[in-house]
Amino acid sequence: MAEAYVIIGQHYGNEGQDLDKKIAYYQKAIDIFRQAGLKDREATAIVDMADLQSIKGSYDIAVKNLRTALAIYQSIGKKTWMVCTTCLAAALPSREMLITP
Structure with missing residues (x-):
């Protein structure tokens, strides 16, 4: 069902x-x-949603979600979390926000 929601959203x-x-x-x-409990798919969908939030101009929410996805990727030992850090940097209007925990 979750994949259907992603497809509908697209x-x-x-x-x-x-x-x-x-x-x-x-x-x-x-x-x-x-x-x-599908953590990999959860994190991927969160990254996708953060991209949409960035398009909308909701940078704070996008950054929060990218950090959530990053934590999920790290928790499951997935190496693609490195892509998430690149997305995090790209989503920010200013790199200074990366310093904020």
Whole structure:
């Protein structure tokens, strides 16, 4: 079911109400991935959602979610968490925010 929510979300655009709907579908998918214990998929969907939040200009939320995804990747020993740190840096309007815990 979670993958279906991701697919539905992908059909919405990246502007206005479409973007809000897209983010909502990703959140539904994340919740299901989390409940099912699918940490890798949860983290990947969180990174995708953070990208959408960055497009929306919600940088603080995007950074919070990227840090969450990074922690999940590290907890499962997944090496792709390095990609997440690159995404984290790219999502920030200013690299100074990286210093804030």
